[in-house]
Amino acid sequence: MTIDRARFATGMSYDAFKGQMTRNRERLEENERRVEIRPEDLAAFRDLPRPLHVLVLAEDWCGDVIANLPVLARLSEQSGKLDVRILLRDQSDDVMEQYLNQGKYKSIPVFVFLDERFREVGHWIERPASVTELRAKRRREIFASDPAFGSPDAPVDQLPEDVRARLQEELAQMREETTAFANGEVIRELRELVTRVAA
Amino acid sequence: MTAHKVKITYCAECGYEPQTLDLAKALMLEFGARLGSIELIPWEGGTFDVSVDGELVHSMNREGGFPEHDAVKRAVRARLS
Numbered sequence: 694m695t696i697d698r699a700r701f702a703t704g705m706s707y708d709a710f711k712g713q714m715t716r717n718r719e720r721l722e723e724n725e726r727r728v729e730i731r732p733e734d735l736a737a738f739r740d741l742p743r744p745l746h747v748l749v750l751a752e753d754w755c756g757d758v759i760a761n762l763p764v765l766a767r768l769s770e771q772s773g774k775l776d777v778r779i780l781l782r783d784q785s786d787d788v789m790e791q792y793l794n795q796g797k798y799k800s801i802p803v804f805v806f807l808d809e810r811f812r813e814v815g816h817w818i819e820r821p822a823s824v825t826e827l828r829a830k831r832r833r834e835i836f837a838s839d840p841a842f843g844s845p846d847a848p849v850d851q852l853p854e855d856v857r858a859r860l861q862e863e864l865a866q867m868r869e870e871t872t873a874f875a876n877g878e879v880i881r882e883l884r885e886l887v888t889r890v891a892a
Numbered sequence: 893m894t895a896h897k898v899k900i901t902y903c904a905e906c907g908y909e910p911q912t913l914d915l916a917k918a919l920m921l922e923f924g925a926r927l928g929s930i931e932l933i934p935w936e937g938g939t940f941d942v943s944v945d946g947e948l949v950h951s952m953n954r955e956g957g958f959p960e961h962d963a964v965k966r967a968v969r970a971r972l973s
Contacts, residue, residue: 754907756936832937848941848948850899850933857933864936 696788697811701748704778707766714753721753725763728876730771737884738772743809745887749779750789750803757820758802760872764879765804794818806886814890821878824871831867835860894945895928896971898964901941904934911940911958918961919968926972944968 711718747765751758762779769775782789782801794800800819808814836845841856849857898919902908916930940952942964949967950959 752907754909756905846953848901848943848951849935849939850901850931850941850943851946861935 696748696805696807696813700788701746701778701807701811704748704780707762707769707777707779710751710762710779717753717759721759721763724760724872725767727872728764728767729873730767730880734880734884735768735771737888738768738774741772741774741887741890744774744776745814745890746807746809746811747775747777748788748805748807749777750782750785750792750801751779752782752801755801757800760875761820761879762802764876765802765883768880768883792816792818804883806890808890815886817883817886820875821882823878824875827871827874828867831871832864835863835867838863896926896945896968897929897931898927898968899931899933899941899943901933901935901939901943903936903939905936906938908940908958915942915959915961915964919964922965923968923972927968945971 705713711721714721747769749762749765751762753759765775765777769777780788782799782803788805789799789803792803792805802819804817805813806815806817833845836842839859841852842860843852849860852860900912900915902912912932916932919927919930938952940950940958941948942950942959944964944967947967948954949964952958
């Protein structure tokens, strides 16, 4: 199904999405507060010749949605150039089927950028590859830092509970430390996408 | 008598709780007190691993996808007998 004005209009506003969340709202709003947009990035969005519609596929249980949707929301709020509407992935197969990651995975969030006539001008899925790579590298380093953690590919249920708790703490800290980089990469990729459109 | 242990490690960030609870319930109903424990371990990174008495019988990374309940039940039954 093509996304048209009527389908777009069935989406929720960002505030309505937050209002129906059954979990992770605190994390989402904390991430929202932590998004820092550089003036030159904001200018690139503000200088778009025309506003863009952005249709989002999301769910409140997804870590990548909780991390990356607030970045889009802040860009929308501060630039005034992105009209965001959100569909729940699990109720929107017609749209999801068009944006499968690598043609097979229902990865979210999906951001579909549409012009004033609802023609797609580009889309963005899940998270930047640079973020996946950095976190995989940092994860390997964490495992290498302590023989008690074993192999990064081994099942963690074999680890003693105290070791598992320590590992979980280190992984959470790593995600925390890489958040600013991750937000910056999301902004960079979205900026590249919309400015390519405007060119 | 050996207390047989099942551990289900699931990605909490990915929203795999329904599949985790469904599998745990299926095992509870099938084996009752013949299982010593069913441990649910919230994890990250797209994990859905099931081990029985320390042996990995399903891994989302290895096999892809969620396990068939019957396959896990067979693995448990093999250790009970």
